[in-house]
Amino acid sequence: MINRNIKVLLLGSTGLLGSSLGPLLDSSGYSVKTHSRSKGAQYEADLSDLKQASDLLDKIQPEIVVNLIGLTDVDQCESQPHQAYLANVRVVENIAGWIQQNKSDCHLVHISTDQVYDGTGPHVEDQVTLTNYYAFSKYAGELAAGSVKSTILRTNFIGRSHCPNRVSLTDWLHQSLMKNDALQVFEDVLFNPLSMYTLSKMIELVIQRRPIGVFNLGSKVGMRKSDFAFSFANEINCETRTMTRVRTDQVTFLKTYRPKDMRMNCVKIENYLSVQLPKLSDEIKRVAKEYHETA
Numbered sequence: 001m002i003n004r005n006i007k008v009l010l011l012g013s014t015g016l017l018g019s020s021l022g023p024l025l026d027s028s029g030y031s032v033k034t035h036s037r038s039k040g041a042q043y044e045a046d047l048s049d050l051k052q053a054s055d056l057l058d059k060i061q062p063e064i065v066v067n068l069i070g071l072t073d074v075d076q077c078e079s080q081p082h083q084a085y086l087a088n089v090r091v092v093e094n095i096a097g098w099i100q101q102n103k104s105d106c107h108l109v110h111i112s113t114d115q116v117y118d119g120t121g122p123h124v125e126d127q128v129t130l131t132n133y134y135a136f137s138k139y140a141g142e143l144a145a146g147s148v149k150s151t152i153l154r155t156n157f158i159g160r161s162h163c164p165n166r167v168s169l170t171d172w173l174h175q176s177l178m179k180n181d182a183l184q185v186f187e188d189v190l191f192n193p194l195s196m197y198t199l200s201k202m203i204e205l206v207i208q209r210r211p212i213g214v215f216n217l218g219s220k221v222g223m224r225k226s227d228f229a230f231s232f233a234n235e236i237n238c239e240t241r242t243m244t245r246v247r248t249d250q251v252t253f254l255k256t257y258r259p260k261d262m263r264m265n266c267v268k269i270e271n272y273l274s275v276q277l278p279k280l281s282d283e284i285k286r287v288a289k290e291y292h293e294t295a
Contacts, residue, residue: 192222
């Protein structure tokens with residue numbers, strides 16, 4: 001499919017997910033315009049500033065906006081709630097405001113988080129439980145996105161970083177295991193992330209289909225983070241003797257409460273897009289190959 005006439009504005013293109021998604025969309029033929037708050041993209045702007053946001057959108061006139069901008073450091077969001085508001089809410093308000101004011105047919109694809117869930121999962125989309133300011137600000141951003149034609153994707157992802165100076169969960173595990181560093185892995189936290197590759201392919205499908213609403217987007221059959229870490233270590237042929245299973249209440253480095261069970265029920269998006277999402281065990285195998293290929 002040739003998509004050159006479909007202009008996609010990728011906001012936050014130099015981050016972890018953007019560094020994977022941008023090249024994939026470009027290789028699929030979309031006319032991708034990249035944005036960052038700092039250097040490394042075609043356009044540089046602070047989109048929490050209404051004028052800068054409006055000027056950028058006026059200039060590009062996108063058919064699709066994919067918003068990857070976000071302050072994701074949970075402790076920083078808790079200690080600096082205004083910064084969390086600017087990145088996670090104000091940016092989305094400015095984008096939605098531009099779409100409304102210009103009566104634009106632009107479709108917004110907004111990336112949210114699985115941290116809006118807690119309690120026993122897997123959770124469906126209306127089972128929101130907000131337990132920290134990061135989750136609160138991301139949920140407020142969802143509400144802003146929902147004021148226009150939008151697809152809101154609650155997700156989490158793993159995989160090898162293509163972004164300088166940004167380390168993913170699996171990067172951290174890989175580097176620590178290779179150096180035989182002591183690792184504490186949580187046995188009381190559950191999740192069901194996707195690989196960045198699979199997530200990028202799903203976002204491309206969302207761009208094609210443009211479903212309206214809030215959708216969970218994760219792997220099937222999630223697992224404890226400790227089981228995930230041991231499984232990943234086995235797939236990359238690393239010894240696990242330096243890893244210790246712990247509960248979150250046994251460590252001192254977490255300043256802010258994190259949800260314990262973020263597993264998502266993803267049947268809604270599977271049904272809408274007529275897809276079968278992969279099991280987390282298969283995504284671990286996929287990601288492990290990324291580290292074998294670069295060893």
